[in-house]
Structures are given as C-alpha cells and as structure tokens.
Amino acid sequence: MRLAWAMVRHRFAAFAGTFVAVALGVAVVAGATTIYLSSRPEAPERYNSAPVLVRSPSVGDNAFGEPEYQSWTAGEAIRLSGELAKLPGVTAAAVDPVFYAQRVIAGRPAGDPQDALLAGHAWSSAALGGYRLAAGTAPRGPGEVVVAGVAPGSRMPVLTAAGPATWTVTGTVDGPGFYVADREALRMSAGVRVIGLTVDGDAEAVAGAARGVVGPAGEVVSGGARDSLEPVSVTRTRWLGAQLLIAMVVLGGFVAVFVVASTCALGAAQRRREIGLLRAVGATPGQVRRLMYAETLVISTMAALAGLPLGALTAPLLTGPLVDTGLEPAGFTVTMQPAALAGSFVLGVVVALAGVAVAARRASRAPALDALREAAVERRAMTPLRWIAGAATAALGTLLLVTMPMMATTDQSSAGLGAAMLLLTAAAALAPIVIVPLVRLVTWPWRGAATGMLVREGTLIAVRRVASTAAPVLLTVGFTVLLTGTVATIDDVQGQHDADNIPATVVLAPDGVPGLAETAVQAQAGTSHLPTRLLVTRGATTAGYDAEGAPPSELGPGPAGSSGGVVLDKTRAKDLHASVGTTLDVRWADGSTAALPVRAIRAAAGAGILVPRELARQHDPAALTSAVLLNGPPVASVGARPMSARDYVQIEIDEEGELIDLFLLVLIGLTVGYTGLAVANTLLMATSARRPEFRTLRLAGATEAQILRVTSAEALLAVAVGTLLGAGVAVASLSGVRAAVEAELDRAVALVVPWGTAAAVIATCTVVALAATTLPVLRRSRSAT
Known part of the structure; x- marks a missing residue:
C-alpha cells in the first residue's frame, strides 16, 4: 500500500481520468439516491391533525400492483363514524368524501387540473387537517362554500363534475380546498374511503379500540402507516421520478466502470516497461495485480470522498426542476440521507476496482523483457478474448434483430434495445479491424504529404489507442441515434394510428x-x-x-x-x-x-x-x-x-413526450459527459506519453503547427470511426424496430431520426477530442520556449 500511495502521489496525472470518473460517478449516485430516499409516501396534509385514520377495505391489487379499495356508501360511512366517535379518547370522527371542484377566473378554469380532482371536501373533515374558520360561518346548505383567500359573502364561479356553478362563500378557512356542507359533499362524491379520528390521549390505544369496532369493514392505520393513504396520482408521480433516478444510478455506474476500465487499460499499456522492470527484479504476477488494485483503491477513495459532497449539495438544487416536470409531487423536499452517502462511497470504490480488474490481469502477464523495449508499436490490437467477445455479441445482436418480428409484441421493444446493446458492444470490440482499412482509405489522397504519412503510420501502429478513443464516441452516438430515433419514429406513427381510430373529425x-x-x-x-x-x-x-x-x-x-x-x-x-x-x-x-x-x-x-x-x-x-x-x-x-x-391525439403524445424528452436529456447528458471525460482522458494520456515522438519530430524540422495538424487529424479520425460505427449500428437497430412496429400496426412506418441531436453530440465529442490533443502540445511548446 505504501508503494501504491507513492505511485499515485508522484504520478497523479496518470490517474486523473480515474479520479474524475469515480468522483463524478459517486456524485451522480449520491445525488440520485439521496433524492430517491427522500421521496417517500406521505399522508395528505389534510390529515395532519388526525393521528388515526380508518380506510375502506381492500379487495386485492389492481393491474398496476396497487391496492384496490371498495368505497363505503354514504350511509355506511356515517354509521361507522358514529360508532367510532363514541370510543374513549376520540374527540371527533369525520368522514372525508372528496370530489372534483375547480375555480373559474375570468371565464377560464384556474389552478392545477389534477389537484382539482381531490379539492372538494365536507366541512366536518376540515378538522382532520387542523383547519379553522378565519372569518365567516360554516356552510349549511347547497351552493355554500368555505375557502381560503376569499372574503365571506363573495360569489365564486366553479366547475364541478355536474357542470358550472356559482357558490356563495360563507367563510374563510386557513387551509387549502373547497369545503361544502357535509350532505352536499356526500352527494357530489363517489362514496367514502376515509374516516379520520381526532383524539385526546394515546393514539395507538384509540387505534386498537377502533379496530375492534371496524372489524373486516375497513382498515385502521396510525403512525407511519398513515403514509399509505397518499393519493394514487402522487404515488405514480413518485414512481416516474424513481425510474429516472434508477436510470441515472445504473447509467452512472455502468459508464464509470467503462471509463475506469479504459483509463486503466491505456495506463497499463503505457507502463509496460515499468511493469516489465518490476517483473525483472522479481515481482510476481500476483504482486503486480495487487499493486494496481492498491493504486486504484487509493485513487478511488480520494475520488469518492470528493464526489460525496458534490452529490449531496447538488441534490437539493434538483427539487424545483423535478417538481416542475411532474416527477415529484408538490411540496417535495430533499433531506440528508446518510445511507445514500455511505452506499455511494462503497459503490464508487467497488466500481473502480471492477474497472481495473481486466487491466491488472493483463498487466501481470507482462514479460520481464518488456523493460528493454523501446518501440511503441503495438504487437497485437486484437486479442483472442476480444475476437471471441466481438464475434459472439455481433452474432447474438444480429440474431435478435432477425427474429424480432416473430416475437410477441410485448417483447419486441426489449429485444430491440438488447440487440442494439449487443451490436454496440460488438462494434466497440471489433473496432480495431475497421480502423486499419478506414485509415488507409481516408489518408489515401494525402499519402504523399508528410502530414498524411505521419497520421497514417502513427495511427496504424497505435490501433488500440484509436480504438480506445473511438469506443466512447461509438457508444454515445449509437445510444443517441437509437433512443431519439426510436421515440421519434414511434411518436410519428402512433399519432396517425390513434387519430385514424377515432370515428370523428372533430x-x-x-x-x-x-x-x-x-x-x-x-x-x-x-x-x-x-x-x-x-x-x-x-x-x-x-x-x-x-x-x-x-x-x-x-x-x-x-x-x-x-x-x-x-x-x-x-x-x-x-x-x-x-x-x-x-x-x-x-x-x-x-x-x-x-x-x-x-x-x-x-x-x-x-x-x-x-x-x-x-x-x-x-x-x-x-x-x-x-x-x-x-x-x-x-x-x-x-x-x-x-x-x-x-x-x-397529439396532446396526449406531447404530454408523454415531455417526460420522455426529460429522460432522454438526462441520460444522453450523462452519457455525453462521461464520453467527453473518456475521450479527453484517453487523448491526454496518449499525447503526454508521446513526448519523445514529438521531440524527434521537432529535431527533424517539424514545426508546432505541423505537429498540431498531425495530432488533430488523428483525433478527428478517431471521432469519425466512432461516429460511423455508432450511427451504423443504431440505424440497423432502428430498422429492426421499424419492422416490428410495421408488423404490429400492419402499415408502413417511416424511419425518423433526429440527426440534429446526434450532430450536437458529435460536435461535442469533436471539440473535446481536439482540445485534449491540442492543449498538451501547446503546453509543451510554451515550456520549451
């Protein structure tokens, strides 16, 4: 461990990519899990002063896995509340019928439509939230209401399920909602599902006595169990937010492993002579592996400690956007979650160690003679394992695409995504095969020029370096084209298909x-x-x-x-x-x-x-x-x-599209961020390691501008390889998805690809690649002068 610490301390630049990848990964996971653990069901605010609640009985679960409740009739609810009111310690038992009520201002409905579905209540239920009259009197008959912020005696237009109405405000209350006379609330609601109890004394004792009265006719909840009365609409909102957070955690962990593995593999290749020297002085393969694991443990621990506060501080800043986009309910707040921070720290270290595993295993096999090697030529770009992995994933991905139209409709979307994942993995593994002929083809017009020759030969002897740069670009471009193309294609055909099924023009x-x-x-x-x-x-x-x-x-x-x-x-x-x-x-x-x-x-x-x-x-x-x-x-x-x-039809598609676009924005943003990190780290490490090569070029008469043209052309070539492979795989996968949709709908489907988004991603990768190759050369030039 002492040697590992010394290596990290004296060669921190070589571990910078791993440090940043782990730090950002831990920040993403810590922030997402903090938000996830903070988003827990909560009893509605209108039950704040009712420590004991009685809910109508459940008859099982619905198709979404949610409990299915039957309602009490108005008569059943009134009789049961009367019996509960007689229990010792109960100060009041109030039925809570709910109904749709929405205020109309200047001839237009006001407020949130979904909140309005549960906005109407019986006046007696106001006590369950601790709400009191601030002015005026309670409602007693039809057309009377108590609300907040409106002076008694005012006339207030509203919308109800029956139609428009104008209510007289008899009083002002200090809580949200529309409160009408109990009889009117029961008439306007579809049964009763909750009876609330206000108590004076031990709530648990009252709850126990209430269970004896209610029996199988309902369920008595108290304490934390009251949170299960959260409205289904709010629970589904939390579920949507949870899917995004889970995707962020999975993607953050996956890409962090990818970046760490790429960084460590390149670092191990550049330290070949150093590792060979260790082997020459007697280091065993096990000691080499342990050294690399120890180095990664040191750097990942430091990175995780840096990422934790970043994630914890970022999480509260996301509260507003999550609520505004409908992924968290109104009133949601982020709280400190020590378990999220501890878990993120452990995950960051484990992910880093997993990422270095393959590189450590391969480095431990380096022969002692590597200490004497001076040439930077790669002896073998494609290892047997890489051949096997690439061929197997390519075959499986192709098989899925071919057989997808014959699968059940419900399985086709998963099969399409699985095929794309396999083909993208295959393209990344087999990229060195494509690089050689592609480099020869691209550089053919400039084969007689010095720059063209240097780009061609420098790339051909460093195929693995080019593949390491192209792989993250390949995955990012592929994912971007696949995800945005799938959504755009399905949205386009779904709108026309649904509209055709409506037997009316207006x-x-x-x-x-x-x-x-x-x-x-x-x-x-x-x-x-x-x-x-x-x-x-x-x-x-x-x-x-x-x-x-x-x-x-x-x-x-x-x-x-x-x-x-x-x-x-x-x-x-x-x-x-x-x-x-x-x-x-x-x-x-x-x-x-x-x-x-x-x-x-x-x-x-x-x-x-x-x-x-x-x-x-x-x-x-x-x-x-x-x-x-x-x-x-x-x-x-x-x-x-x-x-x-x-x-x-388009209204519903657009509403769903807003959520889908948000998911795409977050996932593509994370992927592009990690891709930029991987590309920059790979090129920075590679360019720094090529200082002797650049020194030789300068001694041979090359100017800084010529060296910059060479390195920039190599970077652009790597981005081009990744772009072509990623786009090719994505379009092939999209063609399979289109064929499956055509078979399902029995109609022609146009393939829609938002190339503008893909172009933005490609441009970002290009800028990062050019910066990562240019900055080390310019810095070396300034230091030389």
Whole structure:
C-alpha cells in the first residue's frame, strides 16, 4: 500500500481520468439516491391533525400492483363514524368524501387540473387537517362554500363534475380546498374511503379500540402507516421520478466502470516497461495485480470522498426542476440521507476496482523483457478474448434483430434495445479491424504529404489507442441515434394510428380541466363514454375493472324487465367466465351493489365493460368525460374546446413526450459527459506519453503547427470511426424496430431520426477530442520556449 500511495502521489496525472470518473460517478449516485430516499409516501396534509385514520377495505391489487379499495356508501360511512366517535379518547370522527371542484377566473378554469380532482371536501373533515374558520360561518346548505383567500359573502364561479356553478362563500378557512356542507359533499362524491379520528390521549390505544369496532369493514392505520393513504396520482408521480433516478444510478455506474476500465487499460499499456522492470527484479504476477488494485483503491477513495459532497449539495438544487416536470409531487423536499452517502462511497470504490480488474490481469502477464523495449508499436490490437467477445455479441445482436418480428409484441421493444446493446458492444470490440482499412482509405489522397504519412503510420501502429478513443464516441452516438430515433419514429406513427381510430373529425376536448363536466357533454351533438370503476365478484374473487357508461344505442336491447346490464368484450368475458345472460355481482364507485346481466359479448367494447351511461353517472357523480366525438357544431362550454382528432391525439403524445424528452436529456447528458471525460482522458494520456515522438519530430524540422495538424487529424479520425460505427449500428437497430412496429400496426412506418441531436453530440465529442490533443502540445511548446 505504501508503494501504491507513492505511485499515485508522484504520478497523479496518470490517474486523473480515474479520479474524475469515480468522483463524478459517486456524485451522480449520491445525488440520485439521496433524492430517491427522500421521496417517500406521505399522508395528505389534510390529515395532519388526525393521528388515526380508518380506510375502506381492500379487495386485492389492481393491474398496476396497487391496492384496490371498495368505497363505503354514504350511509355506511356515517354509521361507522358514529360508532367510532363514541370510543374513549376520540374527540371527533369525520368522514372525508372528496370530489372534483375547480375555480373559474375570468371565464377560464384556474389552478392545477389534477389537484382539482381531490379539492372538494365536507366541512366536518376540515378538522382532520387542523383547519379553522378565519372569518365567516360554516356552510349549511347547497351552493355554500368555505375557502381560503376569499372574503365571506363573495360569489365564486366553479366547475364541478355536474357542470358550472356559482357558490356563495360563507367563510374563510386557513387551509387549502373547497369545503361544502357535509350532505352536499356526500352527494357530489363517489362514496367514502376515509374516516379520520381526532383524539385526546394515546393514539395507538384509540387505534386498537377502533379496530375492534371496524372489524373486516375497513382498515385502521396510525403512525407511519398513515403514509399509505397518499393519493394514487402522487404515488405514480413518485414512481416516474424513481425510474429516472434508477436510470441515472445504473447509467452512472455502468459508464464509470467503462471509463475506469479504459483509463486503466491505456495506463497499463503505457507502463509496460515499468511493469516489465518490476517483473525483472522479481515481482510476481500476483504482486503486480495487487499493486494496481492498491493504486486504484487509493485513487478511488480520494475520488469518492470528493464526489460525496458534490452529490449531496447538488441534490437539493434538483427539487424545483423535478417538481416542475411532474416527477415529484408538490411540496417535495430533499433531506440528508446518510445511507445514500455511505452506499455511494462503497459503490464508487467497488466500481473502480471492477474497472481495473481486466487491466491488472493483463498487466501481470507482462514479460520481464518488456523493460528493454523501446518501440511503441503495438504487437497485437486484437486479442483472442476480444475476437471471441466481438464475434459472439455481433452474432447474438444480429440474431435478435432477425427474429424480432416473430416475437410477441410485448417483447419486441426489449429485444430491440438488447440487440442494439449487443451490436454496440460488438462494434466497440471489433473496432480495431475497421480502423486499419478506414485509415488507409481516408489518408489515401494525402499519402504523399508528410502530414498524411505521419497520421497514417502513427495511427496504424497505435490501433488500440484509436480504438480506445473511438469506443466512447461509438457508444454515445449509437445510444443517441437509437433512443431519439426510436421515440421519434414511434411518436410519428402512433399519432396517425390513434387519430385514424377515432370515428370523428372533430373532438371536444378538456381545456385546462381534467375532464369534461356533464352539462358540457349533454349540450353537444355527439357521442361519448363516461369512465368509471367497477368491482366485479365472481365466486370468491373480487377484482376491479375499468368500465365506461355508454348511451343506450351502443348497448342494444336488454333482457326483458331489466333496467340495466353490461356489454363485455371477448377478453373481459373470458376473464370473468361470463356469457350472454350471466349475472354479474358488481359494486359501483359509490359503494352500492347491483346484479347486472350480460347483454352481449362483442369483439371490442371500449374499456372492456360497457354499462348504461345513466347508471354510471348515478353511481359515480364525480366522474368526468375524457372527450366528445362531435357530429355537429360544437357548443361553447367552460373548460372545453373543439379540435381535430389528430390534434387531440397529439396532446396526449406531447404530454408523454415531455417526460420522455426529460429522460432522454438526462441520460444522453450523462452519457455525453462521461464520453467527453473518456475521450479527453484517453487523448491526454496518449499525447503526454508521446513526448519523445514529438521531440524527434521537432529535431527533424517539424514545426508546432505541423505537429498540431498531425495530432488533430488523428483525433478527428478517431471521432469519425466512432461516429460511423455508432450511427451504423443504431440505424440497423432502428430498422429492426421499424419492422416490428410495421408488423404490429400492419402499415408502413417511416424511419425518423433526429440527426440534429446526434450532430450536437458529435460536435461535442469533436471539440473535446481536439482540445485534449491540442492543449498538451501547446503546453509543451510554451515550456520549451
């Protein structure tokens, strides 16, 4: 270890690339894991003063792996809250029905549409958040509301699921939300799922007593378990943020290993004589490996200690952008996470040691005669292991591309990405094979010039150096073209495909609201479905399904004497083991139950289950319509606007595209950053090691400008090799993805590649490469003068 420390201290420049790679990797991982661990579920603010909460019972998990809850009816919730209010230590038991309410200012919906879905509450539930009247009186009847920031007596236009309304403000409250009379809140909401208890005394004792009262009719939570009541929309937002953070950690670790491995491999090659001298004086292969591991341990420990504060200080600065882009919920804050810092430190050291493993193994095999070698000619650019790895990954990648159209649709995207990864790895491994003929071809026009000859011969005797520079460029250009091209191609065809499936040319769509109110829908000449959620019991199993309320004309005739019924598609009928005439036991969104006969089974029925629209509205008063397919002129409505079917589809694509673009920006940014580091480090080390060569050129009469032209041409050549290989592999992989999409949609698909983004990446790599080769030569020139 003492020798390792001395080597690092006296030759720190040779380890600078490893130091920076590990430091940045640790910073990325520390920052991302700090944010990830800080992003934990939290109980809604409106329950801050309710240490005990009672939740409606769960019937299992839905398709997303989230618990599926059934609602209490208004009567069930009131009866249960009355029993809970009698428990010792309970000061109040309040039901918490929620409903859609959004303020209208100057004729336009105001505020966040998604927040408005849960903005309406019963006045009695204000006590669960500790909210109190600041002025005025509580609401007592229809059309009365208590809100924050509006003077009592004011008239306030709002939007509800039923339609526009104008409420009278009876009081001002010190908390967020719209609070109406309890009876009105129960009428406007789809059942009740939470009853909150305010207590005077031991909350856990009250929770235990409450469990005895509730029994199987609900679940009592207290303490940290209250955080499980976080709204599903917020939980999904956190999930999106988690995917980006996980991708950052994985990519940061992977690229750090790549850079460290490249740096150590080049460093080992440049220290060939030094290692040969150690072998000549009796050092065993094991001692050489241990020396390199010890050197890496010293430098990685120093780098990790430098990266930890950088990551910890950067994490809080990302809070605003994450919230603004919808990857974290409003109010999210970053807290200190010692476990994240400790784990990042250990990971940084382990990654560095993993990166040096191959280089250490190869260096330990250096013969003692290498101490006597003066020539810088590489004896063998392609080792047997490199041949095997390159050929195997190329074969596997090609096989995946060829067989991808025959795979299941759900597996094709993963297969396409896997094929691209394999082919990019193969291109990096086999790059030395391409470099020799490519160099001869490019330099052929200048074969008689001194500069052309020096570039050609200097590159041909240092193929591994060129390959080491080209590899990170290859991966970055390949990933950039592949990711951006895949997204652009799918977006282009998806928009046209979805628009073609809409049987209308004009659509009435939400405008600043989460959905269309009932009055806006009924005023139009057109068709629409009202989304709702049904719990269907078959035997001993109850499961939740998306359903849609449809007009009678779409349902067809029902069984004699029935007032309702359902239409199933074939997939849903198979899931429910149902046929025409089968009676389904369902529980509506408001908690009420019904037995509905199956009217018909069709090839497709929207969400899979169609029910009469009037029944869906009756049992789900908070439901909103997503769009109306117009067959007449639109009628002006607050929160609605007409548009073409293509524009309507594009809105959703653009919303998803914003998140995808953010993911791409972060991932490509990380990759480009590490690529610049790898290229700069490789060229800096290589150029510094070529000082004797440059000295010989100067003695032979070469000017500094000529030397700069030679080194710059070599750098540009390495970038060109990486660009051509990366772009070629990416376009081949994209062609496979396009073929799979064409087979799925049964239509021609245009290949769209955003070359502008790729050009920016290539330009960045070029600038970094030129700077990394030019600066050492200029510095040597200035020091010589």
